[in-house]
Amino acid sequence: xxxxxxxxxxxxxxxxxxxxxxxxxxxxxxxxSPATLRAYQSDFKIFCSWCDLHGLSRVPATPESLILFLANxxxxxxxxxxxxxxxxxxxxxxxxxxxPSPTDHVHVRATLAGIKRTHGSQARQQKEPLLDxxxxxxxxxxxxxxxxxxxxAILALGFAGAFRRSELAALEFADLKFDRLGHxxxxxxxxxxxxxxxxxxxxxxxxxxxxAVVRLKAWLNEAGITEGPVFRRIDWAGGATEQALSxxxxxxxxxxxxxxxxxxxxxxxxHSLRSGFITSAGERDVQLxxxxxxxxxxxxxxxxxxxRRANLFKNHAGDSFL
Numbered sequence: 001x002x003x004x005x006x007x008x009x010x011x012x013x014x015x016x017x018x019x020x021x022x023x024x025x026x027x028x029x030x031x032x033s034p035a036t037l038r039a040y041q042s043d044f045k046i047f048c049s050w051c052d053l054h055g056l057s058r059v060p061a062t063p064e065s066l067i068l069f070l071a072n073x074x075x076x077x078x079x080x081x082x083x084x085x086x087x088x089x090x091x092x093x094x095x096x097x098x099x100p101s102p103t104d105h106v107h108v109r110a111t112l113a114g115i116k117r118t119h120g121s122q123a124r125q126q127k128e129p130l131l132d133x134x135x136x137x138x139x140x141x142x143x144x145x146x147x148x149x150x151x152x153a154i155l156a157l158g159f160a161g162a163f164r165r166s167e168l169a170a171l172e173f174a175d176l177k178f179d180r181l182g183h184x185x186x187x188x189x190x191x192x193x194x195x196x197x198x199x200x201x202x203x204x205x206x207x208x209x210x211x212a213v214v215r216l217k218a219w220l221n222e223a224g225i226t227e228g229p230v231f232r233r234i235d236w237a238g239g240a241t242e243q244a245l246s247x248x249x250x251x252x253x254x255x256x257x258x259x260x261x262x263x264x265x266x267x268x269x270x271h272s273l274r275s276g277f278i279t280s281a282g283e284r285d286v287q288l289x290x291x292x293x294x295x296x297x298x299x300x301x302x303x304x305x306x307x308r309r310a311n312l313f314k315n316h317a318g319d320s321f322l
Contacts, residue, residue, distance in 0.1 A: 028096060035166065035247070040089035043082075047090055059093055063105035066090070070111050080116040087112065127269040129306070130258070130276035135159050136209060138257035146222055147234045151253050153212075153219035154231060158250070158273035160212035161186060161204045162295040165247035165270035171230040173220070182206045184213045188296060200296050275306055282307035 032040070047069060051058045056065045066087070073083055087103045094101035102108060130138070138155055142148040158168055167188050175187040184204040206213040219225075223232065229244030251270040258268040274295065281291050288300055288307070297303055 032092070033166070039085060040092055043086040043089040044093055047086060059097060060099050061090060061094070061102050063102045063108050066102050066105070066108045067111045070108070070115060074115045074119060080112065080119060083112060083115065127271045127275065128263075128267040129279040130159065130254070130268060130272040132159075132209070132276070132280045134258075134261065134263070135273075135276065137261040139210075141257055141260040146238055146240065149215075149219045149222050150231060150234070150240075151257070153216045154245075154250060154253050155257065155273070156210045156212035156215045157204065158254075158270070159277050160207065160210055161202050162274045162277035162291075163202075164274060165250045167202075168231060168250050168270070169245055169247045173225055173227050173230055176216075176230070178213065178217075182213055184216070202296060203294060278303060278306040 047061075048058050050056075050069055050072065051061070051065065054068075056062075070083055070087075073086070074080075087108070091101040091103040094103075135155060139152055142152045142155075154168065157163065158165075170189065171186065175189065177185040177187070179185070183206055186202040186204060187199060188202050189199045204212055216230075220230070223240035225232070225240065228242060231245045231250070233241045233243045233245060233249075235241050247270065254268055254270050254272055255265045258272070259265045278291055278295065288303060291303055291307075292298075292300065295303065
């Protein structure tokens with residue numbers, strides 16, 4: 001059993017309630033996304049191994065043990081960003097067990113702040129944005145096969161809708177609403193910033209260059225998809241399976257075609273589609289709120305980080321004399 005299997009304090013659950021008990025555990029885990037849960041599992045396993053090595057209690061953990069753990073990790077070159085996530089995993093476990101979390105102790109917070117001040121945040125390198133002209137080149141490299149039709153739809157729709165990879169992977173046929181003008185509205189049932197599942201509608205403009213809606217329809221028709229996951233794996237015979245693509249697989253699709261047009265593969269991933277849309281829109285002075293209508297972001301500061309990079313050399317202070 002995983003360290004994240006939660007003990008609710010029940011003993012000897014009656015047979016007739018076993019299904020309810022399993023469902024309760026599933027609902028508890030569903031409060032965070034699968035990707036976050038995997039990260040928490042990995043981080044908490046590291047903390048547990050460290051505690052076992054030194055004979056310290058895993059749960060409940062003490063502020064003193066967390067301070068020592070943070071120092072050990074920081075001295076080993078682990079970034080403050082990763083340490084914040086590891087503290088979040090420890091907090092998550094304590095909360096699920098209804099135990100006060102030592103991660104909120106003033107000395108623990110002060111230690112983490114000191115690590116940031118000493119070593120810096122060392123945030124991970126963001127993937128490079130794929131700009132519109134690069135994506136057009138990538139689309140030209142897709143083969144005339146069923147897999148090629150799928151990849152064209154992934155690339156064009158992912159860019160035109162500024163999708164997160166998790167949103168593309170979770171997209172279902174029932175989430176698609178085509179209008180008579182040739183555009184599309186995608187119902188995003190859950191996203192990174194909408195863990196409660198309220199959902200939002202993402203407008204997809206077909207356009208004359210990328211034709212994301214046309215390419216998506218072509219994939220759906222060729223694959224015979226009328227229900228279930230939109231983006232699926234292809235079997236050995238070249239047909240579409242029932243199995244949805246994972247977010248990681250979508251990232252591999254982007255990397256594949258980035259490499260084919262001569263880009264450095266390690267610099268690009270699924271997020272390059274999302275950041276590429278924002279950057280391309282920013283270069284054309286599209287209004288912030290219009291960009292956010294597509295991305296679904298709630299905090300304008302997130303979008304502004306992309307736009308600042310896109311406009312670094314626009315109206316540069318030294319343009320008239322350097």
